Amino acid sequence: MADVALAAPRTESQSAPKRTVAIPAGLRCASPVILFLLLGFIAPLLTVVAYAFATPRSFDVFRSFTLENFATIFDSSNTVWMSFAWSLAFAFCTVVLLALVAYPIAYGLNRVFGKWSGLISVLFVFPLFVSENVRLYGWTLFFIKNGVLDGTLKTLGLAGGPEVLFTPGIILFGMVYVYLPFMLFPMTLGLAMVPRDLVDAARDLGAGRLMIWREIELPLAMPGILIGMLLTFVLAAGAVAEAKILGGQSVIMITHDIEIAFTYSQNWPLGSALAVLLMIIISGLALFVMSKLDLDRILGKR
Amino acid sequence: MGLALVKEQSDVAKPSGAQPLPVLQLVGVRKTFGDFAAVERIDLDIVEGEFLTIVGPSGSGKTTLLRMLAGMEAPSEGNITLRGELINDVPANKRPTCLVFQSLALFPHKTVGENIEFPLKVKNIAPAKRKERALELLRMLRLPESYYGKNVMKCSGGEKQRVALARAFAYDPDVLFFDEPLSALDYKLKKVLEKELKDLHKETGKTFIYITHSLEEAMVMSDRIGVMRAGRLVQVGTPEEIYSRPADRFVSEFVGEVNVIEAVKSSAGEWVAAEGGAPIKLKLPSALTDATKVAVVVRPEFLRFVDKPGAADNAMNGTIYNEYSLGSRIQYQVRVGDKTLLVELSRGNGWKGTLDTPVLVGWDATDAIVVAA
Known part of the structure; x- marks a missing residue:
């Protein structure tokens, strides 16, 4: 608002003879970003939404309107809902496991590791420099029959390793492994926002460890924890590589169905409809969580 | 005592x-x-x-x-x-024991009432009793009872102070x-x-x-x-x-603005100013009988302007340089050699002359405190 007031008189004096429409300075500065978002985000999104309402197995986008694609998804003879269920269930389990695994590490990074915290953080970031597929194939080699684990155990004269490859369990393991940093760092930030004084004060007022954790640490770290949960949920709900590589297609994820619709079956309208549905579910969840967050506090404005 | x-x-x-x-x-x-x-x-x-x-x-x-x-x-x-x-x-x-922190360490996600009740909650006291005690403490610290449900971060500085005190008292x-x-x-x-x-x-x-x-x-x-x-x-x-x-x-200087004049024992066994060598009359405490160098501490309110050297135990020549109003009192800055002395007088007894004029600043030995230099 202030920008408008400031910019308006200046544009007037500079271009007195040729009167143009005064564009506020803020809008002018934002125009590259707006343009980029329009071309790179809004346009493809609208195209996908439009495709979702196009005639099945056609490319009649923007020229036809039908709800047939959605009817196909909700048709009870169709099992695509299974993929949705798998994806959301895996995402849910991943988030829960990650919260349990990352909390002690985040706590350690804040309070225990001291000068080693930096190095340990770097170690957690480091795997991100290697492609996810490569790392997952690495795990396949580790768990495969006569692989690293199985082979080593046999060499030692023990019974072979467990046959975990191509099971839902290993998919979950893969997801927890891949998305750990995305939970860990928001959580570490969240815990860092708990002032030391408050913990000391609570203890001084007689509170034990559990009480301090429940009443002070957890509620104050919650914004960071929720952001980590949201981030990993969104990523895990769209995950496909873990199921394909470690799971060996034993479980079909929704992302996989979408991919198939766009490629082998050349049914872009159905793929789009699936994608739109997934987007609605995830963004609904995201909006719900965001409404519970106090962003001002996270960004240090209070 | x-x-x-x-x-x-x-x-x-x-x-x-x-x-x-x-x-x-x-x-x-x-x-x-x-x-x-x-x-x-x-x-x-x-x-x-x-x-x-x-x-x-x-x-x-x-x-x-x-x-x-x-x-x-x-x-x-x-x-x-x-x-x-x-x-x-x-x-x-x-x-x-209970500490009231410099930062107050109020729990920002809790209301005023929840903050005060925290130590009671730790002790597993029933909610109704907790509230009763919290309201009692609010009254004791002159905070309105309506503050019970207020967001503690929305309180003013003084109010937060009282909430922190109430919380400490709740711990008893x-x-x-x-x-x-x-x-x-x-x-x-x-x-x-x-x-x-x-x-x-x-x-x-x-x-x-x-x-x-x-x-x-x-x-x-x-x-x-x-x-x-x-x-x-x-x-x-x-x-x-x-x-x-x-x-x-250190303590004397910490207590407030003081004039410190260093004195040394001359070869004749007389106390003289370390700077200028003028003789100084002082009351030496028994602990310092063997000292050869002491600091004479004179508070500004014990210094006064005198008209002739004999009017006070000690007197020094200086120039009145500036004056500062302290409300009911006025402080004068007097330059004596390289030193600056502060003289504090009540408003009615203030210096009548102009600044930058030579003056004689004096004090009595009984008004000065002698400490180890």
Whole structure:
């Protein structure tokens, strides 16, 4: 608002003879970003939404309107809902496991590791420099029959390793492994926002460890924890590589169905409809969580 | 007063008729961080129900001392006893003491009522009883009862202060510690709260231990003041003792604006000013009989303008340079050689002449304090 007031008189004096429409300075500065978002985000999104309402197995986008694609998804003879269920269930389990695994590490990074915290953080970031597929194939080699684990155990004269490859369990393991940093760092930030004084004060007022954790640490770290949960949920709900590589297609994820619709079956309208549905579910969840967050506090404005 | 630092008594805490049993006792307490000694061998008895203020510049170790008393740090050496019981390693949540933090450490996600009730919740007291007590404390600290459900972060500075106090009282500690809780407030509010705190001390009869860097604050509230410097307690005494009989130059300068004139013993055995060599009449305390160099401390209010050298025990020639109004009093800056002396007079008795005129500044030997240089 202030920008408008400031910019308006200046544009007037500079271009007195040729009167143009005064564009506020803020809008002018934002125009590259707006343009980029329009071309790179809004346009493809609208195209996908439009495709979702196009005639099945056609490319009649923007020229036809039908709800047939959605009817196909909700048709009870169709099992695509299974993929949705798998994806959301895996995402849910991943988030829960990650919260349990990352909390002690985040706590350690804040309070225990001291000068080693930096190095340990770097170690957690480091795997991100290697492609996810490569790392997952690495795990396949580790768990495969006569692989690293199985082979080593046999060499030692023990019974072979467990046959975990191509099971839902290993998919979950893969997801927890891949998305750990995305939970860990928001959580570490969240815990860092708990002032030391408050913990000391609570203890001084007689509170034990559990009480301090429940009443002070957890509620104050919650914004960071929720952001980590949201981030990993969104990523895990769209995950496909873990199921394909470690799971060996034993479980079909929704992302996989979408991919198939766009490629082998050349049914872009159905793929789009699936994608739109997934987007609605995830963004609904995201909006719900965001409404519970106090962003001002996270960004240090209070 | 019988409140002085008693070192001999430290090993046996015997209950005697005249001497009240100390609630907290420190014997040779020392705290080191690596090679740095933050607190150096402190012996101190804290009497039940007193208001003791530890005052010192930043880095003097007063916060470390307080954290050891509250149970947030363990002493490296020495013993801390509470009513005769050794509490060196008793954690903060097991001590009947409570600290009001400099930051106040209010729980931002809780309401005023929830903050006050926190220690009661820890003790598993029923919600109805907790609320009753919280409202009682709100009244005691002159906060409206409607604040019970208020967001604590929406309270003003002074209100937060009172909420923090209410929360500490809810814990019902035997000893309350204060870590400069008033330092962030404006002057006027600070003055009001200082007096309220002293009233609360009288009302509750609890032992208050307060730390601050402002001796002015300490003077207003305390029964006893301990002055700390570089990890040591330099002097412990009543505000009157600290003010009129400072143990050394550091304490005297810490107490407020003072004039310090260094004096040396001449070859003839006479005391003369270290600068200029004018003879100085002084009352030497018995502890300094062997000294050859002392500091003569004269408060600005004990200096006056005299018309002839004989009108005061001591007189120095100077030039009146500037004047500062202090409300009911006026302070004059007088240049004597390279030195600057401050003379404080009541408004009615002010200097009648102009600035930049030569004057004679004098004081009586009985008004000066002589300390080791």
